[in-house]
Amino acid sequence: QMMASSEAGMSTARIMTYNIQYCRGSDNQFNPDRVLNVIADAAPDIVVLQELGAVHHAEILPYLEERSGLDAYRDAAGGPLAYLSYFPLKGVQNFALGHGGQCLRADVELGGKRLHLLNVCLDSFPRFRSHQVTQLLGPELLGNPSLVCPALIIGDFADYIWGAGNLELASVLRRTRRPLWRGTYPSRFPVFGRDRAYLRGAIRVLDAAINRSFLARKASRHLPLTLTVQITDTRRSVKLRRLPGHRMEAAPG
Numbered sequence: 001q002m003m004a005s006s007e008a009g010m011s012t013a014r015i016m017t018y019n020i021q022y023c024r025g026s027d028n029q030f031n032p033d034r035v036l037n038v039i040a041d042a043a044p045d046i047v048v049l050q051e052l053g054a055v056h057h058a059e060i061l062p063y064l065e066e067r068s069g070l071d072a073y074r075d076a077a078g079g080p081l082a083y084l085s086y087f088p089l090k091g092v093q094n095f096a097l098g099h100g101g102q103c104l105r106a107d108v109e110l111g112g113k114r115l116h117l118l119n120v121c122l123d124s125f126p127r128f129r130s131h132q133v134t135q136l137l138g139p140e141l142l143g144n145p146s147l148v149c150p151a152l153i154i155g156d157f158a159d160y161i162w163g164a165g166n167l168e169l170a171s172v173l174r175r176t177r178r179p180l181w182r183g184t185y186p187s188r189f190p191v192f193g194r195d196r197a198y199l200r201g202a203i204r205v206l207d208a209a210i211n212r213s214f215l216a217r218k219a220s221r222h223l224p225l226t227l228t229v230q231i232t233d234t235r236r237s238v239k240l241r242r243l244p245g246h247r248m249e250a251a252p253g
Contacts, residue, residue: 011111012206012230013087016044017195019121019156019222021051023060026187026221032060034219036067038211039084042226046108047084050121050156073106081119081155089117095140099123101132103141107149113231115203116147120155126164133165137172142200150201150231156222160192173198176227177205184210184223195225202233 016039023032039047047070052060061082065072070084075094081104083089089106097103097120104119118141122132137143142151153173159166176197183190190212199205207228216223 011113011232012228013045013108013110013115014043014226014228015046015048015117015152015154016042016224016226017048017050017119017154017156017197018224019050019195019220020060021220021222022053023220025218027218031219032063033067034215036064038213038216038219038224039064039068041211041213041216042209042224044226045086046089046117048117048119048154049082049084050119051080052082053080075104079104081121083117083119095135097122097132097135099125099128099131101128101135103136105141110231113233114149115229115231116149116151118142118151118153118155120153120157122156122158124158124160124163129158130164130168133168137168142172150199150203150233152197152199152203152227152229154197154227156195158194160194169198173200175199177208178225179208179210181210181212184225186221187217187219187223188221190223195222197225197227203229203231205229 020035023035024030025034061072061074064084068084070086073083073085073089073092075092079094079102081102083106087108089108092106095103095105101122106117108115108117120136122129176199182193184195185192205227209226211224
């Protein structure tokens, strides 16, 4: 595993979003090894997976974990979203967004700085998608006052051209830097940028790449997007110290 290096205390990481569609490729053949090879080409620190499930009653995630050398993280109840990560993830929890939409939240420490990860998979039907975006921005997730650290919202936003709810997303979040040719779907002729990311807080994207290789076009109907992100907040988390009167005070970070 080639881990991304950082000039500022490992506050940089390579993060890939990949809708693997149950490892069934554009040729309708089930082949998880193709997915693994596509992941290996990018050498990400964290892989954000969507549409991950059982095939012939066998779970795909343990196989991907074993062969990739990355640790797998998923909600205890299962679900179609997961992470593969070099870095330890904490607080992994799934949130239903309604009408089949899902968000898997997790936190990661990069150089002593916390990053909130929100792995999303929405529905393309406009009314459903609009409701899911509202839930994503609502009090359980991005509207939760406890989410005070930088956030990366990444995954399959399931829209074509300009989907319902995009104005809401743009009003609250920042779109990430993207390659000049932004299409990730369908993989054989990618014209729609469904797979993308948004930012909130002190985080920036240093580099972005979409794998358009022959193998990636066959492995799934989605092409993976890989971002090199850096937390730019100069504050650091410090341990709580005991103050006079036995009161405790939390430092920012």
